[in-house]
Amino acid sequence: MAVRLAEVAAEAGVSAATASRVLNGSSRRPAEEIAERVRAAAERLGYYPNAQAQALARSSASLVGLIVHDIADPYFSTIARGVQERLSGSGIQVMLASTGRDSALELEAVRSFMSHRTDAILLAGSRGLSDDEELVVALERYQGSGGRVVMIGQPLDLAGGIHLDNRGAAAALAAELLAAGHRRFAVLAGDPALITAAERVAGFVERLAEEGIEPLLVSEGVFTRDGGHDDMSRLLEAGALDLDSGQVCVFCANDVMALGAMTAIREHGLAVPSDVAVAGFDDIPTLGDMVPSVTTVRLPLEEIGRQAADFVLSEVDETYRESVRGEPVLRESTAVRS
Amino acid sequence: MAVRLAEVAAEAGVSAATASRVLNGSSRRPAEEIAERVRAAAERLGYYPNAQAQALARSSASLVGLIVHDIADPYFSTIARGVQERLSGSGIQVMLASTGRDSALELEAVRSFMSHRTDAILLAGSRGLSDDEELVVALERYQGSGGRVVMIGQPLDLAGGIHLDNRGAAAALAAELLAAGHRRFAVLAGDPALITAAERVAGFVERLAEEGIEPLLVSEGVFTRDGGHDDMSRLLEAGALDLDSGQVCVFCANDVMALGAMTAIREHGLAVPSDVAVAGFDDIPTLGDMVPSVTTVRLPLEEIGRQAADFVLSEVDETYRESVRGEPVLRESTAVRS
DNA sequence: CTGAAAGCGCTTACAG
DNA sequence: CTGAAAGCGCTTACAG
Numbered sequence: 001m002a003v004r005l006a007e008v009a010a011e012a013g014v015s016a017a018t019a020s021r022v023l024n025g026s027s028r029r030p031a032e033e034i035a036e037r038v039r040a041a042a043e044r045l046g047y048y049p050n051a052q053a054q055a056l057a058r059s060s061a062s063l064v065g066l067i068v069h070d071i072a073d074p075y076f077s078t079i080a081r082g083v084q085e086r087l088s089g090s091g092i093q094v095m096l097a098s099t100g101r102d103s104a105l106e107l108e109a110v111r112s113f114m115s116h117r118t119d120a121i122l123l124a125g126s127r128g129l130s131d132d133e134e135l136v137v138a139l140e141r142y143q144g145s146g147g148r149v150v151m152i153g154q155p156l157d158l159a160g161g162i163h164l165d166n167r168g169a170a171a172a173l174a175a176e177l178l179a180a181g182h183r184r185f186a187v188l189a190g191d192p193a194l195i196t197a198a199e200r201v202a203g204f205v206e207r208l209a210e211e212g213i214e215p216l217l218v219s220e221g222v223f224t225r226d227g228g229h230d231d232m233s234r235l236l237e238a239g240a241l242d243l244d245s246g247q248v249c250v251f252c253a254n255d256v257m258a259l260g261a262m263t264a265i266r267e268h269g270l271a272v273p274s275d276v277a278v279a280g281f282d283d284i285p286t287l288g289d290m291v292p293s294v295t296t297v298r299l300p301l302e303e304i305g306r307q308a309a310d311f312v313l314s315e316v317d318e319t320y321r322e323s324v325r326g327e328p329v330l331r332e333s334t335a336v337r338s
Numbered sequence: 339m340a341v342r343l344a345e346v347a348a349e350a351g352v353s354a355a356t357a358s359r360v361l362n363g364s365s366r367r368p369a370e371e372i373a374e375r376v377r378a379a380a381e382r383l384g385y386y387p388n389a390q391a392q393a394l395a396r397s398s399a400s401l402v403g404l405i406v407h408d409i410a411d412p413y414f415s416t417i418a419r420g421v422q423e424r425l426s427g428s429g430i431q432v433m434l435a436s437t438g439r440d441s442a443l444e445l446e447a448v449r450s451f452m453s454h455r456t457d458a459i460l461l462a463g464s465r466g467l468s469d470d471e472e473l474v475v476a477l478e479r480y481q482g483s484g485g486r487v488v489m490i491g492q493p494l495d496l497a498g499g500i501h502l503d504n505r506g507a508a509a510a511l512a513a514e515l516l517a518a519g520h521r522r523f524a525v526l527a528g529d530p531a532l533i534t535a536a537e538r539v540a541g542f543v544e545r546l547a548e549e550g551i552e553p554l555l556v557s558e559g560v561f562t563r564d565g566g567h568d569d570m571s572r573l574l575e576a577g578a579l580d581l582d583s584g585q586v587c588v589f590c591a592n593d594v595m596a597l598g599a600m601t602a603i604r605e606h607g608l609a610v611p612s613d614v615a616v617a618g619f620d621d622i623p624t625l626g627d628m629v630p631s632v633t634t635v636r637l638p639l640e641e642i643g644r645q646a647a648d649f650v651l652s653e654v655d656e657t658y659r660e661s662v663r664g665e666p667v668l669r670e671s672t673a674v675r676s
Numbered sequence: 677c678t679g680a681a682a683g684c685g686c687t688t689a690c691a692g
Numbered sequence: 693c694t695g696a697a698a699g700c701g702c703t704t705a706c707a708g
Contacts, residue, residue, distance in 0.1 A: 046479050052394045053390075053394055056391055077411075080409045080436070081409050098419055115387055116431065256624075
């Protein structure tokens with residue numbers, strides 16, 4: 001179908017070997033006069049190298065696999081942008097899999113990436129990964145055959161990657177809220193089976209404990225906007241926050257939960273922050289345009305994506321971990337009632 | 339490095355041909371007893387087929403290339419999710435390129451996807467594509483060698499795809515706002531060089547004209563959150579909306595512009611919607627949790643992604659165009675001042 | 677039903 | 693510097 005190297009070589013009156021050396025880089029550089037002829041022939045014929053044939057001959061595909069739970073989630077899509085940006089111009093292409101937190105799909109993606117002989121697999125997201133026997137076996141096999149595994153925001157004994165200090169950042173947020181004067185807290189924890197959610201809650205609660213404060217309650221639920229909305233509705237209906245005794249500051253395990261919670265608070269005729277203060281985590285883009293603007297922890301997601309890509313570009317140690325920390329951003333949603 | 343088919347065949351005591359037929363699908367099905375032996379050997383050795391070798395032998399890579407301007411933009415990431423979802427389980431992998439509206443990077447992505455012998459290239463985003471001579475030449479060459487080009491949300495003479503009826507949907511939004519009682523309008527048009535932005539503005543303004551109404555002004559600027567913010571600030575500072583004469587309804591060419599504009603309005607001590615009503619376009623996820631909630635046009639982005647993937651799965655006509663329409667959603671931000 | 681062999685389109689030691 | 697040839701790991705007519 002497409003033009004082959006042999007045709008270019010014939011057109012230029014040289015061997016395939018020479019054409020290959022001219023067109024696709026090599027230490028041996030043919031004479032300029034010949035090189036020129038080859039380039040002209042390639043241009044004339046519209047030649048594009050067959051990446052599959054090159055990969056096979058070179059035993060290297062120049063491919064990276066990126067696995068996320070949901071590419072439409074700003075958390076993951078911003079990381080993906082960072083990865084893309086850093087890899088741009090390197091000649092390495094990104095294969096994307098969005099698995100919807102389905103471990104069967106995740107395993108399928110890993111296997112497909114193995115088949116495609118990707119140089120590395122970047123795994124973003126969070127789950128009790130160590131539990132997933134089959135996935136771990138597949139990844140170990142991948143590593144055994146020279147593949148590189150980079151974890152983003154979740155630990156895995158066998159691989160290095162980017163560690164997000166969810167615990168430390170949540171603790172820092174708690175510290176700022178305490179310093180602002182808050183004393184009564186509640187936590188919308190999301191799904192405790194998600195490592196990310198669990199760590200954020202733990203860091204927050206531990207920091208409170210250092211001050212001798214215990215949250216009124218820690219409510220488990222779903223790690224989504226609707227999860228935050230429904231949890232908050234339930235708590236308010238049950239009167240669980242005892243608002244008559246004063247303002248309560250609610251920490252939500254991520255921003256979209258915080259948005260859902262704020263809407264629920266309003267639906268119950270209450271005000272943010274004077275009745276219920278709300279804080280989230282992630283700093284998703286639209287947060288600053290909310291009214292009131294929303295307190296959160298800012299995560300350098302794009303930078304995280306870039307750093308993950310750096311693991312591929314520069315051959316650092318297999319199990320090296322880069323630690324990234326979030327930074328609390330106090331906004332109007334946690335103003336203390338005067 | 340990795341296990342090869344030949345080793346599996348040897349382990350099972352059969353030929354490579356037989357092993358191939360058992361493992362990687364074929365019309366010829368070997369005897370069950372032998373098949374079982376081959377499968378066991380593959381399992382024992384941890385065999386994964388080399389996708390590059392398969393692609394080369396089959397002359398088909400089972401790959402699709404997706405080009406977006408910015409994967410972190412919800413518009414594109416939601417489309418990407420739809421594409422992924424529909425392709426999931428089909429054995430087709432997605433190669434992703436996020437080009438940041440840089441036409442050189444876009445061309446590079448197309449060439450790389452051609453090299454990788456992708457079955458199709460899905461182009462999302464909007465620009466004066468027909469102007470880009472090199473891109474058009476490359477895409478035509480791609481089509482000539484059997485590749486399929488699917489345009490998403492932007493036209494290109496040589497290819498079919500998903501047509502977004504930006505013009506019609508913007509007109510429908512204008513109709514609803516008129517029906518609600520608005521009579522004084524302004525438009526934050528974004529960048530008129532972007533086809534998407536231009537069509538939305540045209541549809542909106544044309545519908546007003548049918549009612550004999552002309553907007554107070556159409557302001558050009560940048561198609562981003564900050565663009566909306568800065569445009570609105572400038573207009574308010576200049577007193578361009580003549581608010582003393584009554585409420586003005588401002589149509590922004592996309593949602594993030596609307597968010598920026600709303601923040602600017604508040605910064606100037608004015609209220610949404612009573613002083614200035616605001617409408618956007620796209621229906622990005624957090625819009626419903628805003629206060630006031632924001633009027634917009636809902637686009638079925640995920641469905642658009644799925645349909646684009648369908649172009650690849652089912653071999654429809656090369657230039658077939660599926661038209662998708664957005665639906666106006668009136669919310670609090672455009673309530674008429676009573 | 678099974679296998680030997682050619683072929684997919686490149687790259688790269690190895691000779692010349 | 694240039695070219696003939698083997699090899700990358702599969703698939704698939706073609707024989708048997």
